[in-house]
Amino acid sequence: MAGGGAAAPPPKQEELVPHPVKDQLPGVSYCITSPPPWPEAILLGFQHFLVMLGTTVLIPSYLVPQMGGGKEEKALMIQTLQFVAGLNTLAQTLFGTRLPAVIGGSYTFVPTTLSIVLAGRYSGMLDPEKFRRTMRGIQGAMIVASTLQIIIGFSGLWRNITRFLSPLSTVPLVALTGFGLYELGFPLLTKCVEIGLPQLIILVIFSQYLPHVMKGGRNVFDRFAVLFSVVIVWIYAHLLTVGGAYRNVAQTTQVSCRTDRAGIISAAPWIRVPYPFQWGAPTFNAGESFAMMATSFVALVESTGAFIAVSRYASATPLPHSVLSRGVGWQGVGILFSGIFGTGNGSSVSIENAGLLGLTRVGSRRVIQISAGFMIFFSILGKFGAVFASIPAPIIAALYCLLFAYVGAGGLGFLQFCNLNSFRTKFILAFSIFMGLSIPQYFNEYLSVKGYGPVHTNARWFNDMINVPFSSEPFVAGVLALVLDVTLPPKDNTTRKDRGMHWWDKFRSYKTDTRSEEFYSLPLNLNKFFPSV
Numbered sequence: 296m297a298g299g300g301a302a303a304p305p306p307k308q309e310e311l312v313p314h315p316v317k318d319q320l321p322g323v324s325y326c327i328t329s330p331p332p333w334p335e336a337i338l339l340g341f342q343h344f345l346v347m348l349g350t351t352v353l354i355p356s357y358l359v360p361q362m363g364g365g366k367e368e369k370a371l372m373i374q375t376l377q378f379v380a381g382l383n384t385l386a387q388t389l390f391g392t393r394l395p396a397v398i399g400g401s402y403t404f405v406p407t408t409l410s411i412v413l414a415g416r417y418s419g420m421l422d423p424e425k426f427r428r429t430m431r432g433i434q435g436a437m438i439v440a441s442t443l444q445i446i447i448g449f450s451g452l453w454r455n456i457t458r459f460l461s462p463l464s465t466v467p468l469v470a471l472t473g474f475g476l477y478e479l480g481f482p483l484l485t486k487c488v489e490i491g492l493p494q495l496i497i498l499v500i501f502s503q504y505l506p507h508v509m510k511g512g513r514n515v516f517d518r519f520a521v522l523f524s525v526v527i528v529w530i531y532a533h534l535l536t537v538g539g540a541y542r543n544v545a546q547t548t549q550v551s552c553r554t555d556r557a558g559i560i561s562a563a564p565w566i567r568v569p570y571p572f573q574w575g576a577p578t579f580n581a582g583e584s585f586a587m588m589a590t591s592f593v594a595l596v597e598s599t600g601a602f603i604a605v606s607r608y609a610s611a612t613p614l615p616h617s618v619l620s621r622g623v624g625w626q627g628v629g630i631l632f633s634g635i636f637g638t639g640n641g642s643s644v645s646i647e648n649a650g651l652l653g654l655t656r657v658g659s660r661r662v663i664q665i666s667a668g669f670m671i672f673f674s675i676l677g678k679f680g681a682v683f684a685s686i687p688a689p690i691i692a693a694l695y696c697l698l699f700a701y702v703g704a705g706g707l708g709f710l711q712f713c714n715l716n717s718f719r720t721k722f723i724l725a726f727s728i729f730m731g732l733s734i735p736q737y738f739n740e741y742l743s744v745k746g747y748g749p750v751h752t753n754a755r756w757f758n759d760m761i762n763v764p765f766s767s768e769p770f771v772a773g774v775l776a777l778v779l780d781v782t783l784p785p786k787d788n789t790t791r792k793d794r795g796m797h798w799w800d801k802f803r804s805y806k807t808d809t810r811s812e813e814f815y816s817l818p819l820n821l822n823k824f825f826p827s828v
Contacts, residue, residue, distance in 0.1 A: 316711050318798065319810075323610035323656050324514070327395060327814050330661035335518070339657055340665030342522050343397060345683060346647050346698065347670070349691035350400045351376045352559075352684045354640050357405065362412050362639070363425030366562035373559060373684055374674045375569040376400050376638040381670030383629035383642050388664050392614065392622030393815050395663040396605045397648035398629050402479070403597060404641035406763055407590040408433055410755045411583050427574050430637050434577035437634030437641060440587035441627050444595055448624025454616040457599065458803065462712035462795030463720060464780040465603060467727040468773030469706025472600035473646060475731070475768025476699045478739075483692035487552035490532045491689030495696055497524040502654055502697070518655045521694060528690055529554065551689055559684050563677035574637045582756030587641075589760040591630060594643040596770045598626055601644035604705035608649065609658030611814040613802040618815045650698030653705060712795030720793050723779045731772025738766040 325331050331339065355372040359365075364372070376399075383398035412429050420428060447453045460468075484491035502520035509516065516523070533554045535541065541549050550556050602622055606614045629642035648666075652658045673680030713720050741749045748762030764770050780794060791797065801807045805815070816822050 314711070316798065318612055318802075320607050320610045320708070323608070323658055324518075325657045325659040325662075326610035327393075327658055327660050330659045331657060336659065336662050336665055338519060338522070339655060339659075339662045341669055342519065342655070343648050343651060343663060343666035344669035344673070345525060345686075346521060346651050346694060347380060347397050347399045347645050347666070348377075348684055348686065349647060349688075349694065350402070350645065351380065352686075353688060353691070354400045354402070354405060356688075358408060358412065358639055359426070361409065362429045363417075363420065363422040365422070366558040368423075368426050370559045370563040370677065370681060371567075371569075371573075372639050374563065374567065374677055374680065375573070375636050376640060377670050377674035377680060378569045379629075379632050379636050379638050379642070380645075381667045381674065382632055383626075384663060384667035384670065386628065387622060387625050388660050388667070389818060390621075390821070391625035392602055392606075392618050393660065393817070394602060394605045394611065394614075394622070395609050395652060395658055395660045396602060396622075397645040397663060397666065398626060398642050399645040399648070400638065400640045401594050401597075401643040402476075403594045403643060403763070403767060404587075404590055406766070407436075407583075407586050407759045408640060410586065410759050411436060411580075414580075414583070414755065428578075430574040430639055431576065431578045432580065432583065433639055434572075434574070434634045434637050435579040436583045436587035437630055438577060439579065439584035440591040440641070441629075441631035441634060443588045443591050444623055444627030444630060446627075447595065448620050448622070448627055451617065451620050453595075453599075453623045454620035457616045457619055459777060459781050461780055462709040462799060463723060463793070464727075464773070464776040465600075465709045466706050466713070466724060467731055467776040468596070468600040468769055469604050469709065470703045471706070471728065471731045471772045472597055472604065472769040473650065473699045473702030473704070473706065475735070475772075476646060476695065480692060480696040480699060484689050484696065486692075487548065487687060487689040490528055490535070490552060490687060491693050493531065494524055494528040494690045494693035497527060498693060498697055518657060520654065521651065525686065525690060525694075528693075529686060532687055532690070552687060554685060554687060559681040560678060563681035565678050566675060567677055568675050569636055571635045572637070577634065580756075582754060586756035586759035586763075590763050591627075591641060593764050593767050593770045594641055595623060595626070596773055597767065598623070598644040600706070600769050600773060601646055601649050601702065604702045605644065605649045605652060605658075607705045607708060608652035608701075609660075609814075611658070612808055612810045613799060615802060615805040615808075615811050615815060617805050618811075646702050647695060647698040649705075650701035653701035654697060709795070712798045714793040714795075717790075717793040719783060719790065723776055723783065727772045727776035727779060730775055731768050734771050735766050735768045738762060742766070 330336055355369050359369040380399040387398050411432050417425055417429050498520055501523050502517050505516040536553045541552050633642050750758050750761040805811050
């Protein structure tokens, strides 16, 4: 050795591993089974309710005018979507995966729903009648499509498919479940940049900087950053509206920026309970039902990614496959409820609420159940619910910028289980993530330019069956990663280790890890009747 000095002592094991692997996420304040004190839990539940309102309002605002409905129909559709989301969230947290996952409206179902709305048989109808007829057509397709997830979930078929998932193939699926929604972030925020940008900046300051500056209020600021920032910017937006800042601007700017443009508050009834078949008896069309089934399968893959992210942010152990399958079955029941009540949209795991678990570091099941209570309460008291539903869309988009990103980061967290120095790992990650962004970009760009997707035949339902799956980033990336990971040689022990399977072996079955019982067992001793195999 140069210089003749003594050799340095060998490094300790801890020094060799810079960041030890954790099968449960550390740093979470309240995990899935540990609820915060009641006052805090109620406020956190209300915050989750506010966040899920974005999707609940944006989807009807887009669909109802094209369905021939007015402000009353829009208000009723928002109420119904909220009510069913409350029911489905309670069902999922009590009997499904038991994860703190909000089950709300889903953007995945919008293109297929729109195809039904634009079907030729509704073209000659007058407006209020057209709305009811199209809604009944959507209901019929939803009811048929729900059977797909119910059968795949409760039969255990999904359990057998997800057994092939490894931490490696989970990364693209979960990462793009969050990052793939980038179009709903900044592009939507810029529809009214003077309220969207302040919302984003205040949210980041409140959640990331203030907790470190003000040591006393550490938990207050990061836990309630969404509530604080939305209230501040909403008041500011209202002052701009009242002050006449938008008096002589374009109609589109008024719709995005003004706090009094939604027209939901005046149209919403004071008290109304949504009830089954409120729009009339559903009508059925075979082609549309098949298209909706294909869409339901895409939503199922996306929800699988979201469930995995939720389990991570709730500081639970990785989901046993049987529990995931059970949750998918209950999500199918959720789509059935959507069809029966007539929400005009399917149900899947709310990605923004999954991200909120990460932002608040509170993954408690009770908080989500309280939030489901708010959904049901405000959907019945229509006027009060409509007040919150009139938050301008750019404020919601600013929240999405952070919340969707958290879900994506939850996916990247699974890289810790994989060998990133393996070229096989690099190829699967690189190719599946790149194609997961690139293929949907082509399909979505084609749609925005031409007004229809690349697959364009006379059968609308067939077009949807091809166009919708390939327009979904997590679907393309997740399926591609799974296929490559399962089929690509070599199939030896080293490869198995590179994929991270040795970490997940103990969670493959419900019985092999004692913590599964704590996190995922059913209430009221129901495990006897629904064993998790």
